[in-house]
Structures are given as structure tokens and as C-alpha cells.
Amino acid sequence: MSRIISGNYIYFMDKEERPAAAVEAGETVIFETVDCFGGQMTEEGAQIGALDWDRINPATGPVFVEGAEPGDILKVEIQKIETGELGIMAALPGEGVLGGSVPYPEVCRMPVRDGYVEFSEDIKLPQKPMIGVIGVAPAGEKIPCGTPGSHGGNMDNTRIGEGSVLYLPVFQKGALFALGDVHACMGDGEIMVSGVEISASVTVKLDVIKGKTLHNPALENEHAIYTIASAENLEDAVKRSVADMHEIIQKKLRLDYNKAGMLMSAAGDVQICQVVDPERTACFCMPKTILPGLF
Numbered sequence: 001m002s003r004i005i006s007g008n009y010i011y012f013m014d015k016e017e018r019p020a021a022a023v024e025a026g027e028t029v030i031f032e033t034v035d036c037f038g039g040q041m042t043e044e045g046a047q048i049g050a051l052d053w054d055r056i057n058p059a060t061g062p063v064f065v066e067g068a069e070p071g072d073i074l075k076v077e078i079q080k081i082e083t084g085e086l087g088i089m090a091a092l093p094g095e096g097v098l099g100g101s102v103p104y105p106e107v108c109r110m111p112v113r114d115g116y117v118e119f120s121e122d123i124k125l126p127q128k129p130m131i132g133v134i135g136v137a138p139a140g141e142k143i144p145c146g147t148p149g150s151h152g153g154n155m156d157n158t159r160i161g162e163g164s165v166l167y168l169p170v171f172q173k174g175a176l177f178a179l180g181d182v183h184a185c186m187g188d189g190e191i192m193v194s195g196v197e198i199s200a201s202v203t204v205k206l207d208v209i210k211g212k213t214l215h216n217p218a219l220e221n222e223h224a225i226y227t228i229a230s231a232e233n234l235e236d237a238v239k240r241s242v243a244d245m246h247e248i249i250q251k252k253l254r255l256d257y258n259k260a261g262m263l264m265s266a267a268g269d270v271q272i273c274q275v276v277d278p279e280r281t282a283c284f285c286m287p288k289t290i291l292p293g294l295f
Contacts, residue, residue, distance in 0.1 A: 002027075002030050002203065003021055003027060003028070003029045004029075004030045005021055005029060005030065005031050005060055005061060005063060006031075006032035006060065007032070008020035008061065009034065009038070009058035009059065009060060009180070010060075010061060010062060010145065010178055011054070011055070011056075011057065011059075011144065011145055012142040012143060012144055012145060013059070013062075013135055013136065013137050013138055013142065013143050013144075013145060013151055013152075013153060013176070013178065014137055014138075014176075015142075015171075015172045015176065016142070017062050017137065017142075017176060019061075019063060019064035019174065019176065020060075020061055020062060021064070022064040022065075022066060022174070023063055023064070023065055023066065023206060024065075024066050024067075025065060025066060025067045025206065025207050025208040026205070026206075026207050027205070027206060028079070028203060028204070028205045028206075029063060029204055029205075029206060030201060030202070030203050031060045031061065031178075031179050031180075031202045031203075031204070032060060032199075032200075032201050033058075033059075033060045033179065033180045033181075033182055033199060033200050033201075033202060034058060034180070034199050035084075035088055035181075035182075035198050035199050036056060036057050036058075036132065036133075036180070036181045036194065036197045037051065037055075037056065037088060037090075037197060038052070038055035038056065040052060040055065041088045041090070041109075042086055042088065044109065047105075047107065048092065048105040048106070048107050057133055057145040057146040057154060057180065057181055058145065058180050058181075059133050059134075059135075059145045059178035059179055059180035059181070060180050061176070061178025061179065062136075062137065062176035062177055062178040063176070063177045063178070063206070064174035064176060065174055065175045065177060065206050065208060067208050068170050068173065068174055068175040068208045069170065069173055070139075070170055070171055070173065071170065071213060072170040072175075072210055073167050073168065073170065073208070073209040073212055073213070073214055074136060074167070074168045074169075074170050074175045074207075074209075075165060075166075075206070075207040075208070075209055076134070076165065076166040076167070076168065076204050076205075076206060077165050077204060077207070078131070078160065078161065078162055078163065078164050078202070078203075078204050079162070079203045079204060079205060080201075080202070080203040081129040081131070081161065081162050081182060081200055081201075081202050081203075082200060082201045082202075083112060083127070083129050083182060083184050083198045083199070083200045084112070084198050084199040084200065085111065085113060086109060086111065086112065086198065087109070087110040087111075087112050087117055087184045087196035087197060087198045088107065088108070088109055088110070088194070088196070088197045088198070089108045089110065089192070089194050089195070089196055089197065090106065090107050090108070090192075090193065090194050091104075091192060092105055093105060095193045095276070096190075096191055096192045096193040096276045097191040097192075098191060110184075110196060112127060112184045112196070112198060115127050117184050117185055117196050125185050125196070126185065127184050127185055128158070128161065128184075128185045129161055129183065129184060129185075129198075129200065130157070130158050130159070130160050130161040130182070130183050130185075130186060130195075131160045131161070131179055131180075131181065131182055131183075131202065132154055132155070132156045132180070132181030132182065132195070133145050133153060133154045133155075133178075133179060133180045133181035134152050134155070134166060134178075134179040134180075135148075135149075135151045135152020135153045135155075135168060135177070135178065135179075136151050136152060136168050136169075136170060136171060136175045136176055136177050137151065137171060137172040137175070137176035138150070138151040139151075139171040145180065145181070146277060146278070147277060147278045147279055148230035148274075148277055148279050149230050149279060150169060150215065150216045150217070150229075151171060152166075152168050152217050153230075154181065154274075154277050155217065155228060155230065155273055155274070155281045156190050156195070156273055156274035156277065157219065157226075157273040157274075157281065158186055158187070158188055158273070159219055159221060159226060159283070160219060163221060164219055164220065164221040165219065165220045165221070166217060166218075166219050167209070167214055167217060167218045167219070167220070167294065168214070168217050169213070169215065169216070169217070170208075177206060179202060179204070181197070182197075182198055182199070182200035183195035183196055183197060183198065184196040184198045188272050188273065189272055189273075189274060189275050189276075190276055191275065191276065193276050209295070212295055214244075215240075215244055216228060216229045216240060216241070216244055217229075218244070218294055219283070220293065220294060222288075223287060223288060224285045224286060224287050224288055225245075225248075225285070225286050225293065225294055226283040226284065227241045227242075227245040227248065227283060227284050228241060228273065228282075228283040229241040229244060229281070229283070230279040230280065230281045230282075231279060231280060232280070233280060234272070234275060234280040234282060237279070237280045237281055238270055238282045238284075241270070241282050241283050241284040242270070242284050244284070245268065245284040245286060246261060246264060248291070249263060249264065249286070249291060252293075252294075252295075263290070264284070264286070267286065267290055268286045269285040270282060270283075270284055270285075271283050271284070271285055
């Protein structure tokens with residue numbers, strides 16, 4: 001039986017956060033989320049200047065997962081993402097890659113129906129729901145939901161969608177898992193600070209893996225394995241994601257240091273997740289035809 005978590009929003013991933021619910025390992029949980037603006041921009045006429053910035057990037061949760069201990073891995077199977085019918089985008093002076101040239105703040109509201117985002121009268125974008133904020137309580141001090149790190153957080157990775165499996169290192173007892181910031185669609189980089197922000201209902205299965213370790217989040221889908229890392233600058237994020245994949249390939253495929261690196265250089269891909277958050281996020285991709293799995 002699924003457990004539904006709704007109405008409990010957090011703005012920091014924090015070991016001191018009181019759990020919204022406790023679930024058994026292997027249980028299915030439905031998270032009801034609001035958009036990254038906390039629903040403040042949905043009404044026609046709402047202006048970005050009236051935005052309460054303390055209510056940005058809320059995540060629903062956290063959930064205490066029984067049996068999860070520091071050093072374990074939390075396995076998150078993303079089974080279903082059902083979005084609302086209204087997407088929100090914004091342009092903000094000073095924010096994002098183009099922020100230095102944005103002439104004025106603007107909010108756009110976009111109907112989402114029949115599998116498409118109606119960007120304008122002439123442009124319809126295929127809907128491809130993904131989760132922007134997803135993670136666990138970090139090892140140390142609390143971290144804003146808008147900031148990514150080894151705990152997950154605001155990774156804005158377009159690959160975190162239906163059918164994918166996210167693996168997160170556990171730092172606190174119970175993991176304290178939460179998610180939010182769903183997008184109806186988003187391009188890699190999220191260069192204008194927002195994707196098509198939207199409310200959603202997200203169904204996940206939470207499980208605990210014992211006896212294995214991860215330094216940073218990792219992801220698996222039908223086609224590939226990804227190691228995900230965040231850092232103050234993109235180059236360091238790339239280096240961390242590469243180092244994580246390199247270590248996995250050496251162990252899994254039993255290759256020495258040089259051969260593992262050569263294989264990655266010949267068949268792997270560095271990919272950008274986002275370049276607008278306080279920490280940048282990158283991932284390294286290896287096809288499953290070469291690397292069948294993480295463990």
C-alpha cells in the first residue's frame with residue numbers, strides 16, 4: 001500500500017528536520033509537490049517582485065526510511081510523475097547564464113495538456129517530467145533545498161524522470177528523504193534559472209542497500225549509468241563525476257587505472273545538468289552495453 005506525503009514542505013535538507021512520516025524499506029510513497037515558487041506565481045497577474053524568496057524550492061518530506069543507516073545507500077525507484085496543468089517560467093535580471101542582460105523581470109504561465117507544454121501559440125514542447133530537487137539529509141549542517149551536493153538536493157538533472165533509479169549515499173539515520181521542484185520539461189543547463197516549473201504527484205519506491213558505498217549520487221535508467229557530482233565550479237563537478245565513474249569501472253570491469261580511463265574516454269560522455277545553482281552539477285554517462293550496472 002502506498003503512503004501519501006503532502007502539505008509538509010521543507011526549505012532545507014537537515015538532520016534536525018522532523019520526519020513527515022516513517023516508512024519501511026521497500027515501501028512505495030507518493031509525494032505531492034508544489035512548483036519551485038511555492039505556488040506563489042500561479043495566479044494571473046502575480047509579479048516576481050511580490051515573491052517571498054524564503055519560500056523558494058520547497059521539497060515535500062522528509063521521510064524516515066526504517067533501516068537506513070549512515071554508510072548505506074538509499075535506492076529510489078521513480079515509478080510515476082503526474083504533473084499539474086499549469087507551468088511557470090521566469091526571467092530574472094542578474095540570474096542565470098543570461099541574467100546580466102535580462103532587461104526586466106518576467107513571469108510566463110504555460111498550459112500543460114495532452115503531453116505538451118504550450119510555450120506560445122506557435123511553439124509546443126513535448127512534456128518530459130523530471131525532478132529538480134531530490135535528496136537526503138547531509139552529513140553536516142543543513143543545506144538549502146536550492147543547493148546541490150553529495151546528498152543530492154537541487155541537482156536539476158533531466159535524467160531523473162520516470163523509469164530511472166537514483167542512488168543516494170545515506171548520512172543520517174533514516175536517510176530523511178525529500179523531493180520537489182518538478183519540471184514539465186527542462187533543457188540541460190537550465191540556463192534561464194527555471195525550467196517549466198510545475199506541481200506534481202511523484203510515486204517512488206524507497207529501499208536500502210547494505211554493504212555498498214557511494215561518494216555522490218548515481219543514476220541508472222534503461223540505457224545508461226550516471227555518476228553525478230556538484231561543486232562550486234563546473235570543472236570540479238566534472239572531475240568528481242569522472243573520478244566516481246572511474247572507480248566504479250575499475251571495480252566492476254576489473255580494469256587497471258589506465259585501461260579504465262581509456263574506456264571512459266572512448267565510450268563515455270561528460271554531461272551538464274545545471275549551471276545556475278550555488279553549486280554546479282555535472283554527470284558522467286556510461287552505456288549499459290559496456291557497464292551493465294553499478295553493483
